[in-house]
Amino acid sequence: EAGVAQSPRYKIIEKRQSVAFWCNPISGHATLYWYQQILGQGPKLLIQFQNNGVVDDSQLPKDRFSAERLKGVDSTLKIQPAKLEDSAVYLCASSRLAGNNEQFFGPGTRLTVL
Amino acid sequence: AQSVTQLDSQVPVFEEAPVELRCNYSSSVSVYLFWYVQYPNQGLQLLLKYLSGSTLVESINGFEAEFNKSQTSFHLRKPSVHISDTAEYFCAVIPFQGAQKLVFGQGTRLTINP
Numbered sequence: 001e002a003g004v005a006q007s008p009r010y011k012i013i014e015k016r017q018s019v020a021f022w023c024n025p026i027s028g029h030a031t032l033y034w035y036q037q038i039l040g041q042g043p044k045l046l047i048q049f050q051n052n053g054v055v056d057d058s059q060l061p062k063d064r065f066s067a068e069r070l071k072g073v074d075s076t077l078k079i080q081p082a083k084l085e086d087s088a089v090y091l092c093a094s095s096r097l098a099g100n101n102e103q104f105f106g107p108g109t110r111l112t113v114l
Numbered sequence: 115a116q117s118v119t120q121l122d123s124q125v126p127v128f129e130e131a132p133v134e135l136r137c138n139y140s141s142s143v144s145v146y147l148f149w150y151v152q153y154p155n156q157g158l159q160l161l162l163k164y165l166s167g168s169t170l171v172e173s174i175n176g177f178e179a180e181f182n183k184s185q186t187s188f189h190l191r192k193p194s195v196h197i198s199d200t201a202e203y204f205c206a207v208i209p210f211q212g213a214q215k216l217v218f219g220q221g222t223r224l225t226i227n228p
Contacts, residue, residue: 004157033215042118042204042218043158056215091158098214105150105158 002026004106006092012112018080021109025073025094031055032069033103034077035091043091049075050098082113116141116207118219126225127195135190135222137179137205145207147188148216149179152202161203164188175199200226 005024013019025032030051035043046065048056051072060067064083069075079086089110093103121136139145149161162173169181179190188205205219 040123040220042206042220043216044218045215048215093158102160102163103216107155107157 004092004094004104006106006109008109009107010110012114013082014114015084016081018078019082019111020076020078021090021092023075023077023092023106025075025092026104029094029096029104030072031095031098031101032075033093033095034067034075035093037089037091037108039088046077048098055098082111084113087111087113116145116209116217118205118207118217120205120219120222122222123220124223124225126227128227129197130194132193133191133195133224135203135224137188137190137219139186139188139205139207141186141207141209144210146210147179147181148206148208149177149188149190150204150206150218152204154201158204161190195224195226197226197228199224
């Protein structure tokens with residue numbers, strides 16, 4: 001079974017530029033999550049999708065971050081414009097369902113904002 | 115709301131020595147508990163979880179964790195560590211009710227010295 005795929009693995013941009021991350025979850029997983037992991041901290045949930053609907057985006061900075069999951073499969077997370085404090089690893093995870101189901105994580109995208 | 119505290123940011127131990135990684139949580143409702151591991155340059159992987167039943171849970175590679183409801187703790191232990199256990203370990207919780215999202219601790223970096 002293929003794991004969660006993410007691209008790119010690394011991205012360096014200047015502040016005020018835009019950036020997009022892509023995630024392909026495990027086939028058949030209905031729930032998809034985007035996390036932000038700042039250096040020295042644990043992952044923090046940004047947004048959770050159930051199929052192509054948003055379940056929780058309470059911690060997503062909506063003035064600059066957006067995410068979509070068209071057709072309930074792949075997802076993209078965008079930052080526009082980026083700030084220095086957005087430097088972090090962005091993790092995508094998926095699970096069969098929500099709740100206490102195991103979440104499977106991708107390798108992450110390391111974003112550096114200069 | 116839930117919070118997770120991992121009391122040690124770094125734990126250095128010698129190979130074949132025992133180790134304990136401490137985790138305490140705070141929640142107004144009952145929670146499920148998890149330990150995730152992140153090996154160098156890899157994504158997060160589930161190590162073990164407590165959902166119900168016996169308060170002592172084990173992983174396939176010799177780790178165990180015990181849920182202590184009165185102390186709101188879920189400490190991770192291994193009687194004899196190996197070089198390959200070098201990784202960052204994250205404790206996390208999901209509440210039984212309400213917003214069912216993983217809340218992570220800040221992580222403990224386990225370094226094994228030969």
